[in-house]
Amino acid sequence: MLPQLNVTHSSIPTPTLVLSLLYVTLYVVVIKKTTHNWYYEDIYGFEVYSSKQTFSWENLSRKRPYPNFFIFTYDENYLVINDPLEVINLNTFELISPKDTLKPWGFDISPDDKYLLAYYDSTLVLYKLNLPKVIVVEEKDSLVNDNIFPNPATNYSTVKISSPKPQIATLSVTNLLGMKLMSQTFSLGEGENQISINLSDFPNGIYLVNVFAGNQNQILKLIVNK
Secondary structure, X not given: OOOEOOOOOOEEEOXXXXXXXOOOOOOOOEEEXXXXXXXXXXXXXXXXXXXXXXXXXXXXOOOXXXXXXXXXXXXXXXXXXXXXXXXXXXXXXXXXXXXXXXXXXXXXXXXXXXXXXEEOOOEEEEEEOOOOOOOOOOOOOOOEEEEEEOOOEOOEEEEEEEEOOOEEEEEEEEOXXXXXXXXXXXXXXXXXEEEEEEOOOOOOEEEEEEEEEOOEEEEEXXXXXX
C-alpha cells in the first residue's frame, strides 16, 4: 500500500552515492522500469535503485523552471508547493498538507496525477495523492472567454473578461505561497471588459490572478519575466 499524501509516509533508503548530489539542482526526475527494479535518475545520469515494487507508470519526467519549489498537476487543478510539501486546490484554495514538515530536494508528479515522488536527504519517498477529481460545470451566468495578455509580461498585463451581465467584480493577485500582493474592485459591463494590472513592482515569477464576480471564481496563471 502506497502512502497517502495526508498520512505518515513510508520511505525507501537510497545508497550513499546520492549524498554527494545534495547540492545539485535536479531539473528532470525520471522513473524507469527495469526487469527487476524501479530506479531514480537525475540529469547527470546517476541511478538510485529503490525497490522491486511495481507501479502504474514507466516514465515520469517534466522540465520546469523551478523544480524544487512548485509544480502544477497535469490537469492544472492543483498546485504542489515545496516549502514544506503542500498541495493547494486551485478551485477552492483548500490546503492539503502531509504530516511531514520536511522540504524535499526535488519532486515530480506522475502524468495521471495519482503519485508524487519526493527526494529527501537520504530517502526516496513515493506518495499516493488521491486528489479529489474536479468537475467543471458550465453555468449560464458564468464568466466566459477570460484570458490575460501579454503572458509572460513585464510591467503591465491586461485581463480580458466577458461578462453575461453588469456586475461588481474583484481582481486579486497572489504568489505561489498564497500571499495576496494586490486586490481591486471594479464594475463589469455586459460583454467584454479589459482590466489592466501594474506589474512594475512584481519580481520575476509565476502568479495567480483571481477574478471573483457574483458566485463565480476564475483563476489565471500569469508569468512575470522582465
